[in-house]
Amino acid sequence: MTTRPAGRRSLHLAAAVDLPDTYEAEPYERAVRLAEHGALDFVTLHDSFAAPGPDGLAVLSRLAPRTTRIGLVPTVTTTHTEPFHVQAAVATLDWVSRGRAGWRPDVSTGAAEARLFGRRDPADPAALWEEAGDVVDAARKLWDSWEDDAEIRDVATGRFVDRDRLHHVDHEGPTFSVRGPSIVPRPPQGHPVVVVDAGSPHAAEAAARHADVALVAEAEPDRLAAARTALRRRAAELGRDPDALRVLAALRIDLSAGERAARPGHGGGPLPTEDGPLYRGGPVDLADLIADRHRDGAADGFHLTPLDPRRDLERLVNATVPLLQHRGLFRTFYPGSTLREHLGLARPVNQYATAGERR
Amino acid sequence: MTSTSSDETPRQVHLAAHFPGVNNTTVWADPRSRSQIDFTSFEHLARTAERGLFDFFFLAEGLRLREHKGRIHDLDVVGRPESITVLNALAAVTDRLGLAATVNATFNEPYETARRFATLDHLSRGRAAWNVVTSSDAFTGENFRRGGFLDRADRYTRAAEFVDVARQVWDAGAERAFRHAGQHFTVEGDLGPARPPQGHPVVIQAGDSDEGREFAASAADVIFTRHGTLEAGRAFSADVKGRLARYGRAQGDLKIMPGVTFVLGDTAEEAQEKAAEIRRQQVSPQNALLTLEQVWGVDLSAYDPDGPLPDIDPVPGTGLSQGRTHRGDVFELAEKWRALSRDKGLSIRQTVIETTRRQSFIGTPAAVAAEIDTFVQAGAADGFILVPHLTPGGLDEFVDQVVPLLQERGVFRTEYTGTTLRSHLGLPVPAPCHERIPTA
Numbered sequence: 199m200t201t202r203p204a205g206r207r208s209l210h211l212a213a214a215v216d217l218p219d220t221y222e223a224e225p226y227e228r229a230v231r232l233a234e235h236g237a238l239d240f241v242t243l244h245d246s247f248a249a250p251g252p253d254g255l256a257v258l259s260r261l262a263p264r265t266t267r268i269g270l271v272p273t274v275t276t277t278h279t280e281p282f283h284v285q286a287a288v289a290t291l292d293w294v295s296r297g298r299a300g301w302r303p304d305v306s307t308g309a310a311e312a313r314l315f316g317r318r319d320p321a322d323p324a325a326l327w328e329e330a331g332d333v334v335d336a337a338r339k340l341w342d343s344w345e346d347d348a349e350i351r352d353v354a355t356g357r358f359v360d361r362d363r364l365h366h367v368d369h370e371g372p373t374f375s376v377r378g379p380s381i382v383p384r385p386p387q388g389h390p391v392v393v394v395d396a397g398s399p400h401a402a403e404a405a406a407r408h409a410d411v412a413l414v415a416e417a418e419p420d421r422l423a424a425a426r427t428a429l430r431r432r433a434a435e436l437g438r439d440p441d442a443l444r445v446l447a448a449l450r451i452d453l454s455a456g457e458r459a460a461r462p463g464h465g466g467g468p469l470p471t472e473d474g475p476l477y478r479g480g481p482v483d484l485a486d487l488i489a490d491r492h493r494d495g496a497a498d499g500f501h502l503t504p505l506d507p508r509r510d511l512e513r514l515v516n517a518t519v520p521l522l523q524h525r526g527l528f529r530t531f532y533p534g535s536t537l538r539e540h541l542g543l544a545r546p547v548n549q550y551a552t553a554g555e556r557r
Numbered sequence: 558m559t560s561t562s563s564d565e566t567p568r569q570v571h572l573a574a575h576f577p578g579v580n581n582t583t584v585w586a587d588p589r590s591r592s593q594i595d596f597t598s599f600e601h602l603a604r605t606a607e608r609g610l611f612d613f614f615f616l617a618e619g620l621r622l623r624e625h626k627g628r629i630h631d632l633d634v635v636g637r638p639e640s641i642t643v644l645n646a647l648a649a650v651t652d653r654l655g656l657a658a659t660v661n662a663t664f665n666e667p668y669e670t671a672r673r674f675a676t677l678d679h680l681s682r683g684r685a686a687w688n689v690v691t692s693s694d695a696f697t698g699e700n701f702r703r704g705g706f707l708d709r710a711d712r713y714t715r716a717a718e719f720v721d722v723a724r725q726v727w728d729a730g731a732e733r734a735f736r737h738a739g740q741h742f743t744v745e746g747d748l749g750p751a752r753p754p755q756g757h758p759v760v761i762q763a764g765d766s767d768e769g770r771e772f773a774a775s776a777a778d779v780i781f782t783r784h785g786t787l788e789a790g791r792a793f794s795a796d797v798k799g800r801l802a803r804y805g806r807a808q809g810d811l812k813i814m815p816g817v818t819f820v821l822g823d824t825a826e827e828a829q830e831k832a833a834e835i836r837r838q839q840v841s842p843q844n845a846l847l848t849l850e851q852v853w854g855v856d857l858s859a860y861d862p863d864g865p866l867p868d869i870d871p872v873p874g875t876g877l878s879q880g881r882t883h884r885g886d887v888f889e890l891a892e893k894w895r896a897l898s899r900d901k902g903l904s905i906r907q908t909v910i911e912t913t914r915r916q917s918f919i920g921t922p923a924a925v926a927a928e929i930d931t932f933v934q935a936g937a938a939d940g941f942i943l944v945p946h947l948t949p950g951g952l953d954e955f956v957d958q959v960v961p962l963l964q965e966r967g968v969f970r971t972e973y974t975g976t977t978l979r980s981h982l983g984l985p986v987p988a989p990c991h992e993r994i995p996t997a
Contacts, residue, residue: 219731221679221751223649247668250731250748253676259645260680263596279669282620282700283639290642294596314668316743349636353586356843359636361629364622377699379629381619383594383636 208542209492209527210444210499212271213514215241217507221252223260229511230261233268236515237529239540240269240300242393242501247275247311255287262295269537271300271393276333277326278306278315282376285337292385297536300391300411301337303330303404327400332371334392334408339367341389342548343379365550387538388545395448396429397474406432406443410543413501415448417468417475422447423496444541447497452478452505453513476505481517488518489527570933570968571812571940571982572960573613573657574606577948578637580617582818582915584838584946585634593634593948596646601949603647606654609956610970612981613655613686613759614647615781615942616640620664621697623880625847626856630880632844634948641673648681655978657686657761663712664692664701667722668744674758675727675750683754683977687723688761688781691716696879713768715741720760720776726750727757728989755979756986765793774800778984779812781942785916790815790937812939812982819918819925819943821954832919835946836910845906848913851878852887852894862906866891866898926962933968 215229226243233241245254254272262270270291274284292299305326306312312320348363367378394405396412405412406429414429416422430440449468455478467487468475477484491497504510522528538545577583578593585593592598603614619637623630640658647656656677660670670687678685691712692698718741729735730752736745762769762777765784773780774797784790790813798808820835822828840848842862850857853867854875860867871887898908918925932938945951963969979986 219751221676222682223680247672250750252679252750253673255642256645256673256676256680259642260649262646263600263649278666280664280701283665286639287642290638293594293638294643294646296596310747314744314746315666316745317666344636351585356586356841357631358585358634359629359631361631364629364635374702375699376701377621379622381622381636382638 207492207495207498208529209488209522210239210446210541211236211488211519211522211528212240212242212269212446212499212501213238213511214244214501214503215507215511216244216503219250223257226257227261227264229507230258230265230268230270232511232515234265236519237523237532238268238515238519239499240271240298240391240393240537242271242300242302243273244302245273245275246304247278247306247314248308255291259291259294262291262298265295265298267298267532267535267540269298269300269391269540270295271302271391271537273302273304275304275306276330277321278311278317281333281336281374282340282380284333285340286380286382288337288390289341289380289382289385292387292390293382297386297538299385299387300393300537302393302395303334304395305330323398324400327398327404329371329373331404331408332373334404336367336369336371336374336376338389338546339369339549340376340378340380341384342546342550343367344382344384345548345551346384346388349383363551384548387536388548391537391541391543396425397448402429403432405429406438407436409443410538411444411446411541413446413448414497415474417470419467419491419494419496422491423494426497442543444498444543446499446501447491448474448501448503450474450476450503450505451484451510451514452476453481453484453510453518454506455479481513482521484514485518485521485525488522489525492527567930567966567968568933568936568939569970569983570929570963571814572609572611572969573615573655573814573940573942574602574609574611574952575615575617575816575942575944576602577945577951578617579619579634580944581633581844582839582944582946583634583948584835585948586838586841587947589947589950591949594636594638596643598949599638599643599647600650602945602952603651603654605949605952605956607651609952609960610973611654612940613657613684613978614644614651615657615688615761616643616659617688618659618661618690620661620692621700621880623878624696625850625878630847630878632841632847641677644685645677645680648677648684651684653684653973653976653981655684655686655759655981656681657688657759659688659690659763661690661692662716662719664697664703665719667719667742668726668746668749670719671723671726672750674723675753678753678755678758679751683979685753685755686759686761686779686978688763689716689720689777690763694880713772717772717776718742724757724987725990727753728991730989733991752989755977756989759978759982759984770797771800773797773811774806775804777811778979778982779814782813782815783817783916784815784937787932787935787937790932791935794936794938809983812984814940814942815916815938816942816944817916817918818946819955819959821920821922821925821958823921825920825924828920828924832917836914839946840906840910840913842906845909847878848909849905852890854887860905863904866895866905866908868895922958922962926959926966929959929963930966930968 258270345363394409396402396405426445644656762773763781820832
């Protein structure tokens with residue numbers, strides 16, 4: 199067990215490693231290895247067809263063999279892609295990283311993105327988030343379409359798989375249907391971790407319904423706590439265990455201000471900006487802020503987006519994290535090897551295995 | 558090279574490795590057989606191919622599990638990762654090896670596919686290849702939004718247009734707009750992903766049909782084919798390369814690389830014995846009956862695989878087996894197989910072993926090296942895509958024993974001279990289309 203005081207929930211930390219316009223692997227590798235050095239739960243890499251930059255899932259796959267413990271969570275949009283391909287790619291990221299994959303589903307609302315595909319007209323966010331949730335639901339079915347022990351290699355009968363442990367999912371949604379099973383065997387984590395940015399009401403509903411981790415961009419402690427409570431309540435209403443949903447505060451960080459913030463303490467805390475709350479100050483005060491919010495139970499942890507990727511991630515890992523570790527609030531090593539283990543989330547039970555009669 | 562008597566350098570052999578995963582030649586019952594899904598297996602085979610200075614590593618694609626009699630086929634290796642994702646991970650553990658992924662042009666969209674291959678090319682510093690395949694299969698379509706069925710001719714027009722749009726995206730790079738309005742796609746954007754290091758990732762085309770050959774002559778850098786003999790190979794090569802001129806392309810612009818299996822032994826007899834044993838493992842009694850059912854179109858489970866062929870006639874078009882079907886006249890095929898069985902006194906299993914044989918190099922390392930060299934010098938192929946029968950160690954012997962002999966013959970590189978797949982294959986980096994000088 200970790201050294202955290204009894205009764206206190208684990209603190210979870212994640213960071214974005216977005217490097218605009220960077221196509222080579224090496225700068226990403228430096229950032230992700232740095233985050234792993236800080237024992238962070240996971241890194242995210244944003245992706246959108248509308249913006250320049252490489253395919254995010256590809257970049258994190260490229261880094262999987264260069265890292266050993268840190269979770270890898272790319273954004274993969276669901277509006278113009280094929281759900282069958284998306285679930286296969288995310289499951290494969292889990293295979294190549296040996297159980298460290300996550301997936302941040304997102305939608306494409308723009309006309310420019312629609313024109314890149316020329317396949318469907320732009321739609322409103324409510325419909326697209328509904329569809330995104332449906333894609334996650336189909337993906338979970340496809341991840342379960344192979345039971346963990348479907349591969350039997352039974353030389354006596356000549357059977358490589360037990361076909362009774364493979365399942366057609368027959369998912370029928372308003373915009374797509376999938377027959378299944380997946381071509382990819384069930385990934386190491388059972389289901390890679392689904393991280394939803396709960397920034398709009400539609401996205402928040404999808405998060406409560408489908409996410410393992412929800413990101414909430416609220417600057418005020420009371421509003422952050424209220425958002426967490428609302429997400430957990432909604433998850434419970436939907437029949438989920440609210441303790442199986444981690445809520446992380448999304449915070450942009452600018453750590454250019456020396457050891458401590460210019461203002462003593464963190465005063466009014468992060469400033470609300472158009473792109474979400476922004477913390478501007480020093481790494482020591484950031485540690486204070488994280489500790490306070492976590493003690494108050496306002497969030498299960500933080501997802502931090504460095505304003506300057508090179509400078510701020512380095513200060514986060516080399517100054518803020520050691521302070522949190524020193525106070526016994528954050529792990530000093532990874533006790534487990536999968537992203538689910540870092541997050542304290544159980545490996546999901548296969549939805550088909552429980553239904554079928556095992557011979 | 559100084560070993561040749563003339564001043565002509567012998568034609569150089571190109572080699573690639575096909576990962577032996579889901580494939581009816583992969584022997585999973587062998588005690589040395591390991592996981593077809595764990596990354597360690599991919600890493601072992603790719604590192605071995607790179608140690609052998611191969612041009613590229615090749616992954617096939619699966620979009621739906623095969624079914625037979627309405628149930629999932631359970632006799633061969635099933636289950637594989639998504640190709641491009643695995644290759645991106647392999648880019649981290651290899652330096653020079655080309656990385657080829659099969660991606661279907663029927664169930665994907667050109668912009669997304671172009672962007673994914675551009676990314677693989679960037680992350681591998683110029684080692685990406687795309688094996689373009691098509692499908693006319695409504696069965697597979699049930700996994701996709703489009704869910705569509707394209708007839709045989711349409712799927713090649715779609716594929717050609719698909720590749721054309723992808724090249725426009727690559728050429729546009731992060732600076733230019735692109736716009737395409739055609740029969741299958743209407744696509745436009747203000748900019749694309751940054752132009753890939755190879756300009757265009759290498760395009761591979763698989764297939765021997767007339768439409769496939771024409772598509773390869775117009776659009777592919779490598780054609781992945783199968784043909785059994787030196788004569789058939791030369792005829793194929795002459796036909797395909799003869800089509801290049803009408804697209805303004807030179808003979809060297811398209812490399813012909815048949816897929817082949819191989820079996821090595823210390824003596825010719827030992828190699829033949831090993832090959833026969835491998836064939837028995839590939840064609841189990843259950844697999845022999847299943848192969849026959851795919852031709853006959855009826856349930857033959859009551860037949861003895863070690864007994865004679867059924868004397869009943871095939872029932873074509875039953876949809877008995879999906880995900881792989883026999884084309885052509887099944888009556889003719891059944892009669893041919895029955896005649897073979899009668900003439901040679903072969904059982905069902907022996908007949909299937911005999912008739913489903915594919916191009917294979919069997920012999921001592923020296924004999925195999927000589928045969929490969931002969932094919933290439935005769936112009937029957939530019940090289941081969943090797944299909945080992947074991948995961949992941951199936952390439953080890955070839956790299957340790959045959960590659961050095963090809964090097965001694967002066968027909969295979971002794972080190973990589975370039976860093977990109979195009980340079981391994983001797984293919985130029987294409988100029989962006991907006992910089993090409995218009996002809997006439």
